[in-house]
Amino acid sequence: MHIDLNRQSRSSLPQQISDTLEQRIASGLLPPGSRLPSVRGLALSLKVSQVTVSKAYAALAARGLIHCSHGKGCYVAAGESGQETAGDWQDRYDDYLPRAQLWHNFKDSAVAYPFHLAAIHSSLLPLREIGSTMASLVLEQPEVMAAYGNFQGDHELREVMAGHLLRRSIRVQPEELMMTSGAQQGIDLVARTFVGPGDTVYLEAPSYTGAIDVFAGRGAEMVFVPMDRDGMRVDLLTRLCDRRPPKLIYTIPSYQNPSGVTMSLSRRQRLLELARSYRCLIVEDDPFSDLYFQSPPPPAIKSMDAAGHVIYIKSFSKVLAPGCRMACVAADGNILSRLIAAKSSSDLGSPLLTQRAMLPFISGKYDAYAGKLRRQLSQRLEKATALLERHAPPGVSWITPQGGLSLWLELPASVNINRLQKLAEEKGLSFLPGDVCYAGGIPSRHIRLCYSQMTEQEQEQGMLLFLGLLQAYLQEEAAAPSGIALKL
């Protein structure tokens, strides 16, 4: 088992080891019953003392996450539904995956009410238009399916994208854009190119779990910066950077995922100044800025970026056709050329067909479509919040977002969110527990519910089901003597 240890970290070595093991256990990478390496073996491979490893194991055992016994070694606790499995050579074959919460939370979406998924229901997407372009392409120019696209992406589409971004005050040349298979790949390419063990990455607290997975995979030291209603607390970030200079700052400034908060213009400006003074990169992940309900968010940080400090990632998957996996990355100079090099080794470039199929829609019909989509999403949000206001038990709170796809609910401190999640799944309903939007075992009282990925009727049924479930959970809890497991 490979664990990136950082001797300059504020966390002790035993703490770093137990944090990593906890994240592996929490994401199912170390399944119940799997055997941990011996204290001696792990100490040897990590080049630390056996005492350090023993302390880490003792901390995990004290929290019931693993069981150790003399002579037999340590095993991941079987949990409620787990089985003890026989470890074999594969279990002992080292890997470099410290966590995988995307995989853990999204691998099986076969529930009736998938509130965990931040997606837009197919009936709201322009699939017929994109599909008809695609059909003409494959029938009339089938050779488009034979081409390895170029690594950077189709030139014509990049021209259209440059125009699209210009209308949003972002001035970039087609040569300064790269197409990727979704924003997730964009984030991943940045991380594999520029982030390595011990590099400090700052993120909003909470942040997108898929970005956290990626930075964790690179051995980054992640620091989560608190937010208020104006977004990331750049004043706090400035002080943190004094102690630990940033390699990279990851932000979702508009309708942040998962909190829904939008960063103010002055914070955006100060963040960019900070990046300039530290000569570091900002990754501006922007899936939602077109999905505003009242007025557009402040201009993108990229629109103010004169010296190439911002890598801007614009997802088109979410808003147009998730299955087409398309995003656009804007960067310049040798930051961009290194990202293109990384793209080449990662998959030889994204398919030309999907790029060409989306081109006419983005160039001609996008703006009108986005206007209509905003109205539909806004109505859905209104319905969801109306249900919350009417049926949410006392102690549940939320801030109504001004755009985006999801609600970030704070639950009463007494709620055991993991248990609530299991109960919900039994009823065919899923949500995203807030703690996966942090790293390092920070407990969260929040959950994320998306209001756009079902039909309106399903959404209403699902919200009522969830709120009823939450109510019953809290009543049962209030009635139950403490310490006794709830059987709802």
Added chain:
Amino acid sequence: MHIDLNRQSRSSLPQQISDTLEQRIASGLLPPGSRLPSVRGLALSLKVSQVTVSKAYAALAARGLIHCSHGKGCYVAAGESGQETAGDWQDRYDDYLPRAQLWHNFKDSAVAYPFHLAAIHSSLLPLREIGSTMASLVLEQPEVMAAYGNFQGDHELREVMAGHLLRRSIRVQPEELMMTSGAQQGIDLVARTFVGPGDTVYLEAPSYTGAIDVFAGRGAEMVFVPMDRDGMRVDLLTRLCDRRPPKLIYTIPSYQNPSGVTMSLSRRQRLLELARSYRCLIVEDDPFSDLYFQSPPPPAIKSMDAAGHVIYIKSFSKVLAPGCRMACVAADGNILSRLIAAKSSSDLGSPLLTQRAMLPFISGKYDAYAGKLRRQLSQRLEKATALLERHAPPGVSWITPQGGLSLWLELPASVNINRLQKLAEEKGLSFLPGDVCYAGGIPSRHIRLCYSQMTEQEQEQGMLLFLGLLQAYLQEEAAAPSGIALKL
């Protein structure tokens, strides 16, 4: 600049530093005129002495790759067409890309005769069939474009794939397969999951440059194992493993890329035994086993794998529709589950649409198509070798491959392959220089020419052009006084 140093390596530290810098320069990641870090700065960041860095720089300067001057620092030599550029903060922003030969060699394929590209011309591919399935799908079930596929790949396609592999003696369940965006992504996922700094990866000498890029990017210690006519010398590999246990062995056993050599059955068996005894993984990359010209190659190593030591990667992109970016990875147990976790953070899964579009062809028409394709490729190979036999200058040699897409030519020792490449590119013709199929500056007298990616007429014209160029080069060279640059 980040450089993975291995103090257990047989190479000295200055050698490791200069090797990495050389690879970065050779792949254009450090462009002509860019400034290298100061000796003091690099020594500090790599935690080595300044003497070590100075030795590395001196070695590069002695070979003309960089220029150093007192007070001004060291710069990458401007080369023949290069310009000195002003370094700025971006040039000094650290990355983790030690090389990028795929990017360097394939980013611009706009030549008239792209012999460097191992691809099949669109007229030979079943694009109309796949296109018509795709058109029906997007018109009749447009919601297929809205779905994030599952991370592992479409279940129905995995069932078809399991049947396809079974007909090739590979017994796997649909649950033991994962779909990836081409074989390149399959290799990349294996590397990011299981390979890290200092891990030993064994490869054939020469090997696929895209795999070398990926393993280099993970900081692996790559060891290239010589081949003979029966493939990788497993006897030599066994002795090498005694000194340096393998983390992973990467092989292309059938019609190896680039050499065309096929590994014998007994070597395949011995390789698997070796992997078992070292409890390591074999990555069996198999794009070409269906493209045999006389008789099929020996069974895949995966077909003999009882204990999950083989990760089998089958590309369908090359043979069906490169732009659809599709490959299938067979592995089991918690080797596979970790690969699926890595796939999730890398791009959230491959598009469902392309998977569904290729499904009917693979399940029903593939075998008949492959038979026809084999005959067409075999005829093309015959034509190419006939031209070689008639027109190749003395000293050029090759082994006629029994399958696959390319010829591996050995040129006379006197040929400066980089110069020949520049001359060829001026005439609109490209080939792959052999040295990119190794790592660490191993000089090669080989080049790879593919015979399947143009029309037959273009192929013939291109071969004649190339052979004429080579002839003229050798004549000029014979006439020129040594030491004077050729101006062909």
